[in-house]
Amino acid sequence: MLSKLTFPLVAATALFVLNPSLLPESLRQDSTLRAEDMTSPGLGELLDGPAKSSGRTSSVNAALAPPTAPAQTDGAPALPAAAVKQNVRPGENPFLSPGKDLTAAASAARAPASVQAMIVPAAPQMPAAPDTAATPVAVNPFDTDKSQDGARAALPIALTSDVDVTALRYYATSKDLKRLGAEMRRLKELYPDWQPPKDLFAPVVSIDEQPLWELYAKGDYAGIRAEIARIQSANPKWQPSEDLTQKLQAGETRSLINSAYKRGRWAEVLSTAQAAPQIMVCQEMQVQWNVAESFARLKNYAEAFDVYHYILTSCDDPAMRLSTVQKAGLLLPPAGTASLIALGRTMPDGSSEFDDISFDGLRREIGSFIQKGDFASMPNEQELSRFVEFIQQTNSGKDATLIGWYFYSQKDWASANGWFIQAAKYQRDPKSIEGVILTLRNMDRPGEALQMARRYMTAxxxxxxxxxxxxxxxxxxxxxxxxxxxxxxxxxxxxxxxxxxxxxxxxxxxxxxxxxxxxxxxxxxxxxxxxxxxxxxxxxxxxxxxxxxxxxxxxxxxxxxxxxxxxxxxxxxYKVKPYRAASAKPVKLKKKPEEKRGLFWFMNTNG
Known part of the structure; x- marks a missing residue:
């Protein structure tokens, strides 16, 4: 017997389920779906004609369980469960920072020192125009103070020898005095005690960097460093180009972060990123994902949320944005995922770009229910109804198939059959065809099941x-x-x-x-x-x-x-008795009377 929570979904199913008695005739009429057509969109005319397409893609994340996380090996202590703020508007950070005494609950959840050391602003970037006197400071996405003024005030005072004069020398070499002056003013503003190098206008030796770029293409960063050192030993005043220098630093940092991430050394990931905050850009999406996950693994959900928030408010690639929310959904508590989903951009049809992802949690619940069959853990009634509406609007074949297996697990063969048929019309997926065949067999309709199986068995x-x-x-x-x-x-x-x-x-x-x-x-x-x-x-x-x-x-x-x-x-x-051979012992025969008479009698008688 179906649970009460199932009846609303059964009512919605009535919009899809066709009269089972119509299936044999429709199957006989179906000549468009063949095994060789399974790769093209839509099932075609399986029953009563092709399904309408909304132009949207089907469900992106159909995984029913999150992947197993790599084990933490760097000894960083695990933090308490996330403290969630109350009455947070959609898109805002719902988590209390473990590094701030916002509430009594948060004070018990302080981040380890290795993580607190990460919360610093990014380094200044190069000016965009030659006549710019000062450049806005890019704020690190996991900085608690998002204002540029606060970021500038927190910058450490660098030593004179630490000032990057690469751009200054480039402008001097190219005799671009206007940009040279602007760069000097910028450096003076940042570092009041700084003085321009005396050999600024000294001739620069021209070196072909192509071999260095070839090493860069191979990812041989150590080889590049060795080759630069060799060249500079013969030409002390030579410096590699700004482009090569920046890409080399980014590559080295990326390599270190990825290595630490694969070993589960979350604190090391964060400290490496803190040393080169300029790598936290949209072009280095994997680095940002690794940093966000490292925060989440240390249960510093507030900072992890800030990294994801930064990506969604700064980066435009739709696939990267989608993956960001999906990854966050596997790592953050539900409140964080829901807030990030609210940052979805409005699509031309009026829907949100993250509408599909908003049901990932429900998909996992349905998958768990299908696997375990525990009626006490059935998905929420209202969520199921919303999910059905979403399927109707988006023509999602995978989601319709999931609902089919949901009914199949409850042995409601008719409802499951209807959903599998509708899913097949939305998208030509062999799994939906398999569901149709299984339900027909369970409904004691083997002839129709065989007809379907015979037609699509190569799919x-x-x-x-x-x-x-x-x-x-x-x-x-x-x-x-x-x-x-x-x-x-x-x-x-x-x-x-x-x-x-x-x-x-x-x-x-x-x-x-x-x-x-x-x-x-x-x-x-x-x-x-x-x-x-x-x-x-x-x-x-x-x-x-x-x-x-x-x-x-x-x-x-x-x-x-x-x-x-x-x-x-x-x-x-059965065992056969062995055959016995005849005895070799001689047998004594009795002589006949005539044999006893002997030859003499024989001769006399015939004589």
Missing amino acids: SPEIAKQYIEIISASITDDKSKLKLEKGDTETFEKVVAEQKSPLGGQALGWKYLADGDKAAASDWFNKSVSWEPTEGGVIGLAVLAARAKNYATLTALKSKYGSEFEGLKDFRV
Whole structure:
């Protein structure tokens, strides 16, 4: 019996489920969906015509469980569960920072010192125009103070030797005095004690950087450093180009972060990124994802949220934005994911770009319910209704298939069948066809199930498996009402051989044994056992051996499979008494009377 929570979804299902009695006729009329067409969009005219397309893509994230996270190995202590703010507007950070005493709860959740050291602003960037006196400071996405003034005030005072004069030398070399002056004013503003180098206008040796760029393309950053050192030993005043220098630093940082991430050393990821905050840009999306995940693994959800928030408010690539929210959904508590989803941009059709992702949590719940079958953990009624509306609006084949399996797990074959059919019309996915076949079999409609399986058995191994099961059940059941078509046996043998199906092999063995063709039966039983030893296949070989009184083969079968298959105990092996040869002892024969008379009597008588 269905739970009360299921009835609203059943009502919504009525919008999709067609009269099952219409299916045979519609299946006979369906000539557009073939196995070779399974890659094109839409199922075509499976029942009553092609489904309308909304132009949207189907569900992006159909995973029903989050991936296993790498183990933390750097010894960083785990923090308490996230403290969530109350009455937070959509798009705002819902988490209390573990590094601030915002509430009594937050004070007990301070981040370790290695993480607190990350919260610093980014370094200044180069000016965009030559006459710009000062450049706005790019704020690190995980900085708690988002104002540029606050970021500038927090900048450490660098030593004179630490000032980057690469741009200054470039302008001096190119004799661009206007930009040279602007760069000097910028550096003076940032570092009041700084003085321009005395050799600013000294001639620069021209070095071909192509070999260095070739090493960069290979990711050989250590080789680049070694080659730069070699060149500078012969030309002390030479400096690599600004482009190469920046890309080399970014590459080295990226490599260190990725290495630490793969080892699960979250604090090391954060400290490396803090040393080069300029890498936190949209062009380095993987680095930003790794940093955000490192914060989340340390349960510093407030800072992790800030990184994801920065990406969604700064980066435009739709695929990257989508992946960002998906990754956040696997790492942040639900409040954080919901707030990030609110940052989705409005699509031309009026929907949000993240509408699909907003149901990922519900998809996981449905998947868990399908797997466990625990009615106490059924998905929320209102969420299911919203999900159905979303499926109707987006024509999502994968989601419709998921609802089909949801009903299938409750043995509501009719509702499951209707959803599988609708899913197949939305998107040509073999899984929906498999669902249609399974539900038809459970609804005791094997003829229609066979018709579907026969038509689409080359679309996937699962559908071919259904075809084999249906035929096997038919040819091994004397009471089967399923009528096979001419040529079905030949086609069946071919599919069984291609799929190496133990079930199909033993079914053919029993068929040929019943027909009296022992040679064909033996061939298929042997094939079945070679693909996978099953009781049906082994017992078939035992029957053939017993009938042929081949007790040596029967003994070998009992010895090899006797402990695995109980049915072999019913076979008895008869022993033949050994043949005894005649005795070699001489036998004494009695002589006849005439032999006793001897030769003398014989001669006299005939004489």
